[in-house]
Amino acid sequence: MDWHLLISQLLNGLQLGLLLFLLAAGLSLIFGIMDFINLSHGSFYMVGALVGASVAALTGSLLIAALAAVVAVFVVGAAVEWLVVCRLYNKDHLDHVLVTYGLILVFDSVARMIWGPAGAAIALPEALNGRIEIGDFVIPAYRLLIIACGLLAAAGLYFLVTRSRLGMLIRAGASNRVMVTALGVNIDRLYRIVFAIGAALAGFAGILIAPLTEAHIGMGNEIIIIAFVVVIVGGIGSVKGAFYAALLIGFIDTLGRSYLDDVLKLFLSNQSAETAAPALSAMLVYILMAGVLVCKPQGLFSAAGFNRR
């Protein structure tokens, strides 16, 4: 077995998992607390990447770009909540689907008007463009940075949710909405902050990945589906569930794509294994989801069950 390939694939899986977590954590909280489904959550991912790319081009600093992206998306998220989303909480789920689908169209066209159909690229600074050698392993420096940032953000969110007053309200809201209202909390403001934090996390994921994939229109619309799968597998409203499920799915997806043909060759002829592997690896994540739903329809760490010690 090629250990170098395995390690590099494990790092890829970790990177994908952390990006998924940044997307899914916000989705899951919004889902769990507001009972709201935001199909356009991926648009925040795109806006983060695009704004970041522009700021990076202006200032030449990736750090400033990242900060600007997160702040911008936080503001955009709060604005969207204030203008549109807050009017929908009491409405039918069908309305959530339609309006947030409309939001995707709006975000994508506005982005196209501002940044053009090609989107924008971010050049990596010299220091991050290199490779880091540990023994005989060679790892691209930027991938390590993504992983470090992802872990930091996860830790930050963990502390926010478990240690702060806001976090206490968030946890209470995810397990029992009525109780939070009864506490006399300004529920509108709580919802707006949660929505904006969720958006900012997605925007952060967008600016993190942009130097590798470029920032392009509609970049959020595919990854968001896998983020939904993460939410379902992890259990709605649970940040912890989103974290484990995101890593699990990140690894399964990455390793499936690189190793499934080898595994299948144990059972099948070489040729049929090579035909079946790509299709099957595309399905793996969803098969996992179906399996979880059959065994635990509430997901692995549902917030409602989780808080009942």
Added chain:
Amino acid sequence: MTPVSRSAGVYALIVVLLLAAPPVISFTGQAFYLDLLTRALILAIAVASLNLIVGCGGMISLGHAAYIGIGAYSVGIPAYYEVYNGFIHLGLALACSAAFALLTGAVCLRTRGLYFILITLAFSQMLYFTLVSIDEYGADDGLLIHRRSEFGGALDLEHPAALYYAVLAALLLFLFAMHRLIHARFGRVIFGSKHNDSRMQALGFDTYKYRLACYVISGAMCGVAGFFLGNFTHFISPEMMDWTRSAELIFMLVIGGAGALFAPVTGTAAFLLLEEFLSGWTLHWHLMFGLLLIALVMFAGRGGLHGALMRLDHRPGGPGKR
């Protein structure tokens, strides 16, 4: 339940116009409009199948385009192996979409509400990514279909008017069947379960089974729409089952008025006309489209075009049907 009234008159008029369309269009020489109409009717079949689960059953599927894809690939893949027999294509479309609906529905229907929406979405994306990864059938680029399905001498789908009438016949047949179904015992159980599932269970109905059967019927029906769409476009690709396609189907249904029998026809027509009009008018028509959609939901209230027609029937303040 059956309004014999101005709205029924409008719908009857629409059917008459649809029946008369091909000769009229061929007389004016604007073949483009027959294409547009055929496309609208094919999508109307898909939207009608969606109406069965969303409008009657309250099961909001955000993955219904998957069945269009299954139906279309049921034409495209045999055609790739030079099998052009339409009965095989149609049989495959029905069987495969029903099977996919049964398998995924068995999982989805264990859940409700937002969960259900997301899981239908995820399963349709699973199919999408699976087909994207199969190089043999063109992956991303899809496949061309060189000849349309052949039904012996009985029906020549290569002829635009013949295809049009076949689609129209299928649509009207489905609408009639749905009308029967929702008023039959089965439909009453589905309707009851939409509005109050726990009451239906307390009455002794295993609603899961009924809802699953309804879901499978809807999937198979949508597969037929896919069968027609593959034939119509001479082309299949995974893009047909992208989740944004599914969202468009829901949009069409809501424009027409979810739950109303004829809504799929008016909703699809309105959607396509709007698309034509806006895309001819401005480059950024997606923006207009999105804003319109948001405004529609937030300010127009429920009922869609059907709701507007019903207001024709009832004096203001009279008991309207919801």
Added chain:
Amino acid sequence: MILRVEKLNKRFGGIHAVRDVNLAVEDRQLHAIIGPNGAGKTTLVAQLSGQVKPDSGAIHFLGADITRLSGHKRARLGLARSFQITSIILPMTLLENAMLAVQSVCGHCFRFWSPLAADADVRELAMRALAEVGLEGRAGVVAAHAAHGEQRQLEVAMALALKPKLLLLDEPMAGLGKEESAAMIALLKRLKGATTMVLVEHDMDAVFALADTASVLVGGRIIATGSIGEIRANAEVQRAYLGESA
């Protein structure tokens, strides 16, 4: 004995909602379950009708163990219920609601073609069920537009249309005015003797007017059970429950 419950337990996290509950309901009797708010009545009803599965204990109905049976299967065996919060199909007329109940009893409903409305037998039986609760004149009214009292009566009619062996009534007087309550009590009096009933109720006047036997549920536990006269005289019941409501 129609219904026998043995050592039923249910916990929700830290709350022990139902503890070691035993119940026995005799044929053609009306057994009342009374108790203050939060006593566990709702949880007990949910377990009897199958919405909630108990942690431990057993429920026997007509001699069969139904502890693990789903709600719809229990209904098929003849255990019908009404809901505390009115639970009917609001967009349907009263008659259509009743017809749903009737079609549940008369065979399977995978019929896709013939309209139910044209089925004279089902309609006839549904009308009879409505007549039993005095709603025959209101058959064509959409349930959402019916008065609250009528909706509650419809609940009972739907349960009756199932031809139940046991009727589980979850606070049928909830939210009713004085006159509507009196009408409901009169209705249940008429049904008494023909149908076995378990009446979960808050309204003590109703219970004393109707019940043959009763159990008192306090803090998830049954603190007393016996004939209605014994319950009325029981000092512990007086202290725990009747005292506060009197």
